[in-house]
Amino acid sequence: MRLDLTILAPYLGFLGQGAALTAVICLLSLAGAVVLGMLVAIARTSQTVWIRRLAFIYVDVFRNIPFIVQLFFFYYGLPEIGIYIDAITTGVIALSIAGGAYASDAIRSGILAIDNGILEAAEVSGLSKRVTFTRIVLPIALRTSVRPLGSVLINMILTSSILSTITVNELTGQAKIVASDTFRPFEVYAVLLVVYAALTWLVSIGISRLHKRLNRDLASEAA
Amino acid sequence: MRYGDFTTYDLLLLAQGLGVTVGLFLVTSLIGLVIGVLWGVVRFYRIPLLTPLITFIAELLKNSPVLVQLFLVFFGFPAFFHLNVTPVQAAIVTLSANTAAFIYVIAVSAIESVGREQIDAARAFGLSRWQVLRHVIAPQAAAFSIGPLTALLVNQLQVTSLISVIGVMDLAKIGATLNLRTLKPFIVWAVVGLLYYLTAKLIAAAGARYETRLRRFSEFRGL
Numbered sequence: 001m002r003l004d005l006t007i008l009a010p011y012l013g014f015l016g017q018g019a020a021l022t023a024v025i026c027l028l029s030l031a032g033a034v035v036l037g038m039l040v041a042i043a044r045t046s047q048t049v050w051i052r053r054l055a056f057i058y059v060d061v062f063r064n065i066p067f068i069v070q071l072f073f074f075y076y077g078l079p080e081i082g083i084y085i086d087a088i089t090t091g092v093i094a095l096s097i098a099g100g101a102y103a104s105d106a107i108r109s110g111i112l113a114i115d116n117g118i119l120e121a122a123e124v125s126g127l128s129k130r131v132t133f134t135r136i137v138l139p140i141a142l143r144t145s146v147r148p149l150g151s152v153l154i155n156m157i158l159t160s161s162i163l164s165t166i167t168v169n170e171l172t173g174q175a176k177i178v179a180s181d182t183f184r185p186f187e188v189y190a191v192l193l194v195v196y197a198a199l200t201w202l203v204s205i206g207i208s209r210l211h212k213r214l215n216r217d218l219a220s221e222a223a
Numbered sequence: 224m225r226y227g228d229f230t231t232y233d234l235l236l237l238a239q240g241l242g243v244t245v246g247l248f249l250v251t252s253l254i255g256l257v258i259g260v261l262w263g264v265v266r267f268y269r270i271p272l273l274t275p276l277i278t279f280i281a282e283l284l285k286n287s288p289v290l291v292q293l294f295l296v297f298f299g300f301p302a303f304f305h306l307n308v309t310p311v312q313a314a315i316v317t318l319s320a321n322t323a324a325f326i327y328v329i330a331v332s333a334i335e336s337v338g339r340e341q342i343d344a345a346r347a348f349g350l351s352r353w354q355v356l357r358h359v360i361a362p363q364a365a366a367f368s369i370g371p372l373t374a375l376l377v378n379q380l381q382v383t384s385l386i387s388v389i390g391v392m393d394l395a396k397i398g399a400t401l402n403l404r405t406l407k408p409f410i411v412w413a414v415v416g417l418l419y420y421l422t423a424k425l426i427a428a429a430g431a432r433y434e435t436r437l438r439r440f441s442e443f444r445g446l
């Protein structure tokens with residue numbers, strides 16, 4: 001009945017490895033999610049109806065099905081069709097696809113928030129549609145959606161713990177091993193809970209700073 | 224002989240799993256709603272010590288993975304407090320607490336959405352703090368919070384799928400069982416995903432319906 005955190009001391013390095021893997025997975029998945037989210041956001045703001053509808057179905061499906069079900073679908077399903085990849089890659093793919101659905105919403109609202117005057121100015125200046133999009137719309141949309149994309153990242157950090165169910169030894173996976181090694185699950189998971197909370201708190205502070213820095217010239221409108 | 228084919232009994236299993244998922248979802252949402260609103264009321268009365276404590280606990284629950292919370296309750300509590308915790312009990316405790324943390328946030332912003340001048344006016348008429356809360360704030364806050372509440376509940380339905388990891392026979396666990404027996408991951412996980420999707424849509428539709436009903440009373444009807 002005595003809380004003794006010193007038993008965790010020998011395992012700090014081991015847990016650190018897990019945390020590093022969590023960080024790598026989250027960064028890779030964030031990159032994947034932003035790329036995918038950008039494409040889907042473009043599709044959702046497209047003028048062609050069926051492209052818009054297809055993109056909506058993707059977002060709707062992946063937001064309304066539990067991540068663990070999606071993960072098992074890929075983890076058990078991909079080998080069935082002859083694609084043999086390791087659990088970490090499967091996890092990153094699943095996180096990217098699920099995160100992409102959320103990221104697309106963030107970027108889409110960034111695109112929709114762009115002032116029509118800017119688009120008209122670009123048109124008048126004789127810029128082609130593609131150049132307007134890649135040089136004007138996307139940079140503004142990505143910049144204003146830093147904060148919502150940040151909450152996608154925070155969600156991703158929390159969701160990545162589910163990868164421990166498909167044998168990926170990230171932070172939660174390592175903690176499971178430590179818990180069964182020491183027979184002190186309470187200490188291990190209590191510390192893990194606080195570590196995750198501290199981690200996401202730090203990330204959210206970083207995101208606020210980044211958001212302020214990137215949007216410093218629009219301070220009056222973006223606040 | 225290996226029973227690798229689907230049987231009609233599997234439909235019964237799926238229905239059973241869906242029942243467990245929906246049942247636990249309803250129970251934990253209800254408990255979470257009661258606790259979360261109570262926390263919101265505590266904050267409204269600005270009870271010293273209790274308010275910062277609740278805010279701290281809510282932040283901790285919101286910013287850590289539900290999987291780790293589940294492990295803490297299911298593996299940690301029995302080891303530390305020498306209790307017997309069944310998977311279903313652990314699931315109910317964890318999901319209720321988690322839902323409560325998110326509902327607390329909604330409750331706080333709903334209470335704050337009611338204008339200060341209304342409260343001042345009500346106080347000037349001699350209403351007690353409780354009467355203000357009950358007759359002025361509660362009806363408006365309820366109408367305000369239905370939208371975020373529906374989004375939260377759709378999310379919490381997906382979170383319930385994590386309890387399959389600690390052995391509750393919910394829909395996701397039934398999916399894992401069927402997957403192991405039939406080795407047809409694509410069909411099994413697609414069906415399980417579809418069932419979750421439809422349930423989520425049902426919740427969203429119910430929320431939208433209820434919202435229009437509540438909003439009807441708050442609309443300005445003319446003099």
